[in-house]
Amino acid sequence: MRESRDLYGGTLKLFLDTAHLADIETAVRWGILDGITTNPSLAAKEGLAFRDLIREITDRVSGPVSAEVVSPDADEMVRQGHDLRTIADNVVVKVPMTREGITAGARLVEAGIPINVTLVFSTAQAILAATIGATFVSPFLGRVDDIGNDGLGLLSDIVGTYAAQGYETEVLAASLRHPVHVVEAARMGADAATMPFAVMDKLFDHPLTDIGNERFNRDWEAYQAALSGRAKA
Ligand code: E4P
Numbered sequence: 001m002r003e004s005r006d007l008y009g010g011t012l013k014l015f016l017d018t019a020h021l022a023d024i025e026t027a028v029r030w031g032i033l034d035g036i037t038t039n040p041s042l043a044a045k046e047g048l049a050f051r052d053l054i055r056e057i058t059d060r061v062s063g064p065v066s067a068e069v070v071s072p073d074a075d076e077m078v079r080q081g082h083d084l085r086t087i088a089d090n091v092v093v094k095v096p097m098t099r100e101g102i103t104a105g106a107r108l109v110e111a112g113i114p115i116n117v118t119l120v121f122s123t124a125q126a127i128l129a130a131t132i133g134a135t136f137v138s139p140f141l142g143r144v145d146d147i148g149n150d151g152l153g154l155l156s157d158i159v160g161t162y163a164a165q166g167y168e169t170e171v172l173a174a175s176l177r178h179p180v181h182v183v184e185a186a187r188m189g190a191d192a193a194t195m196p197f198a199v200m201d202k203l204f205d206h207p208l209t210d211i212g213n214e215r216f217n218r219d220w221e222a223y224q225a226a227l228s229g230r231a232k233a
Contacts, residue, residue, distance in 0.1 A: 012190060013193070014033060014193060015192055015193065016035075016036050017037045017175075018036070018197055019057065021056055023197035024036060024061060034064075034192065035063035036057055037066040054091065055087050062090060065092065066091075071100075072100060073100060074100040074101075074104040081093035081104065092136065093105075093108055094138075097129070102132060106132040106133075114136075117136070117137050118138045120158075126139065130167035137158070139151075139174060141181055152181070152188070159171050163189070171191050172193070173190045173192070176194065177199065181193070
């Protein structure tokens, strides 16, 4: 986690959308990781009990770590949310964008617990998330694209609506599929972008960087060889 970054305001924060500890460790080492989002499907891949998994993640990441509650019932979601928060102070409780999820989210916010409203697919839903004082709202760009609609258009609309209203909820662009999603999220003024490890990895790449780097290395070696040849002569 970049300690110099203000967690709740400022420039685009980069989150990994994963529960895979090795990938999290790599991104921490790169020095570019601001936080983590998980979901039940991602957790199910890791073969660890959910609380243990979240603890392992919070041991590695000091920024926000979103952990999702799973229940059709608001009371049970609130109970799970309080329980998840006992794992670490940087746990953000993820609630689904349903009537019960918003009901639970409002109560968690009331209790001082930061929440992330997930599964957001419309600006109307994003308004509800901001209304209850969510810390994050997660519009799922890729899944909107998957059904032939405009994920980036949705993001732009939410960012514009929040700016018009002065909502403090941070827009966390989610379900990102490729680096262009990340670049556009930054351009539009999203507060954070969460992406799979493969997408974060691709942010580094450009073929001209590789070609340039190889050439510099080759020239450096030739230069050193020439110097050592001159010294021997
Ligand atoms: C966000 O918090 C979600 O976990 C995530 O971005 C979902 O992305 P997917 O559509 O790639 O599953």
